Amino acid sequence: MCLAVPGRVMEIEERDGTRMATVDFGGVVKDVCLEYLPDLAVGDYAIVHVGFALQRLDEESAKRTLALFENLGLLEEEFGDPWQQAAGAPQEAHK
Amino acid sequence: MKYIEEFQNPELARRLLDDIHTTATRPWALMEVCGGQTHSIIRHGIDQLLPEQVELIHGPGCPVCVTPLEVIDKALEIASRPGVIFCSFGDMLRVPGSGRDLFQVKSEGADVRVVYSPLDALRIAQQNPDRDVVFFGIGFETTAPPNAMTVYQARKLKIRNFSMLVSHVLVPPAIEAIMTSPDCRVQAFLAAGHVCSVMGISEYPPLADRFKVPIVVTGFEPLDILEGVRRAVRQLERGEHTVENAYPRAVRPEGNPAAQTMLQDVFEVTDRAWRGIGVIPHSGWKLSDRYRDYDAEHRFAVGAITTQEPAACRSGEVLQGLLKPHQCEAFGTTCTPRNPLGATMVSSEGACAAYYLYRRLGTPTSSTTAPRETTPVA
Ligand code: SF4
Numbered sequence: 001m002c003l004a005v006p007g008r009v010m011e012i013e014e015r016d017g018t019r020m021a022t023v024d025f026g027g028v029v030k031d032v033c034l035e036y037l038p039d040l041a042v043g044d045y046a047i048v049h050v051g052f053a054l055q056r057l058d059e060e061s062a063k064r065t066l067a068l069f070e071n072l073g074l075l076e077e078e079f080g081d082p083w084q085q086a087a088g089a090p091q092e093a094h095k
Numbered sequence: 096m097k098y099i100e101e102f103q104n105p106e107l108a109r110r111l112l113d114d115i116h117t118t119a120t121r122p123w124a125l126m127e128v129c130g131g132q133t134h135s136i137i138r139h140g141i142d143q144l145l146p147e148q149v150e151l152i153h154g155p156g157c158p159v160c161v162t163p164l165e166v167i168d169k170a171l172e173i174a175s176r177p178g179v180i181f182c183s184f185g186d187m188l189r190v191p192g193s194g195r196d197l198f199q200v201k202s203e204g205a206d207v208r209v210v211y212s213p214l215d216a217l218r219i220a221q222q223n224p225d226r227d228v229v230f231f232g233i234g235f236e237t238t239a240p241p242n243a244m245t246v247y248q249a250r251k252l253k254i255r256n257f258s259m260l261v262s263h264v265l266v267p268p269a270i271e272a273i274m275t276s277p278d279c280r281v282q283a284f285l286a287a288g289h290v291c292s293v294m295g296i297s298e299y300p301p302l303a304d305r306f307k308v309p310i311v312v313t314g315f316e317p318l319d320i321l322e323g324v325r326r327a328v329r330q331l332e333r334g335e336h337t338v339e340n341a342y343p344r345a346v347r348p349e350g351n352p353a354a355q356t357m358l359q360d361v362f363e364v365t366d367r368a369w370r371g372i373g374v375i376p377h378s379g380w381k382l383s384d385r386y387r388d389y390d391a392e393h394r395f396a397v398g399a400i401t402t403q404e405p406a407a408c409r410s411g412e413v414l415q416g417l418l419k420p421h422q423c424e425a426f427g428t429t430c431t432p433r434n435p436l437g438a439t440m441v442s443s444e445g446a447c448a449a450y451y452l453y454r455r456l457g458t459p460t461s462s463t464t465a466p467r468e469t470t471p472v473a
Pocket of ligand 1: 410413424430
């Protein structure tokens with residue numbers, strides 16, 4: 001039940017004075033309350049938990065994290081301590 | 096689905112694993128706090144891909160598992176009353192109370208309904224003005240804002256036939272309790288990402304300082320978990336103990352201020368008994384006095400309840416990371432998800448159920464010094 005999943009805002013409307021949205025979770029569509037993220041706009045992604053958007057998903061950070069993973073190992077080779085590498089620290093060959 | 100598939104990429108998982116294998120030179124014990132992470136770790140076989148030296152200890156972060164037996168018994172008692180519609184998240188249905196569970200109470204004629212969101216329960220109350228609708232409000236800091244908003248709305252819309260049985264639990268006091276326990280083996284924490292999406296990360300630096308433990312805020316996809324492990328191991332190897340955010344796409348340092356404001360209005364801190372663990376001071380939220388009229392415990396004076404936990408169940412040790420599920424004698428024999436003896440066998444976030452579901456019946460293989468060729472991560 002602690003599961004919170006990314007979803008994409010499709011439509012936004014006021015209901016009983018509450019900001020609500022329909023949110024798409026890769027095909028499953030649910031009603032989601034936006035009161036905690038009132039600035040969320042159509043097309044934005046958010047972490048949704050039991051019918052509430054709790055935090056906006058940040059595209060920039062996601063890209064940066066993935067880029068960091070892509071570069072793992074490469075940076076070490078480039079900027080790592082050459083003495084340690086020469087001394088045979090258990091470095092695996094990276095593509 | 097965006098933000099999911101990219102974080103399950105096997106090629107990147109391999110890079111992260113390589114890095115962890117290169118970095119880890121000594122044995123380290125890391126605890127993932129959140130049951131959602133435990134589930135993901137076992138499901139993707141991450142624990143088996145890590146180097147031998149890196150052990151993941153499964154923490155107490157499954158709300159279904161730690162909801163105190165006494166509260167479950169109260170829920171059962173309230174649900175059995177005539178005129179009550181008792182609403183709950185689905186995974187509470189099979190959590191054993193002292194004698195029965197919600198599922199049984201329903202089969203005995205009680206009106207028990209499963210809802211996706213607490214707001215659904217509020218809607219049921221609006222549609223059934225002559226019935227008493229009670230929602231079972233449990234969970235960590237992630238679930239608390241939805242529950243808080245629901246109670247707030249009930250009061251605002253003057254829906255008087257709605258109340259909530261609240262038993263919220265909080266992560267930072269649990270970390271403190273784990274670190275001060277004499278049996279503690281934990282050397283670093285993967286903090287629960289979605290709890291931090293709400294609360295931010297300001298509560299963690301004092302804990303990292305005081306106990307000299309690295310705390311890495313970690314997400315839930317396989318790459319997120321590997322990155323959490325990688326950063327924790329790197330800190331441990333360097334003798335550092337800081338708070339790092341390895342889940343920045345969903346966690347801002349300040350959390351969600353609107354949610355925090357609502358939480359402060361609706362809830363107040365209380366001591367909470369964690370099932371299998373015992374009372375942890377200041378580790379829970381209950382409804383604040385302002386919302387007393389919406390408190391099911393207040394509305395339904397439930398008498399003194401004597402609770403009884405099956406003696407065979409060792410979930411307390413499992414929840415504190417002292418015992419792996421398959422080391423419990425009842426595991427897979429007298430205790431299965433269909434017939435759970437303890438709450439950790441009920442929810443798929445519970446360590447016992449995760450082990451059972453993904454067939455971890457023996458000790459993890461010890462031949463993982465080098466990363467294997469294939470990865471089940473995708
Ligand atoms: S396997 Fe069953 S009896 Fe054993 S600790 Fe887990 S829940 Fe309790």
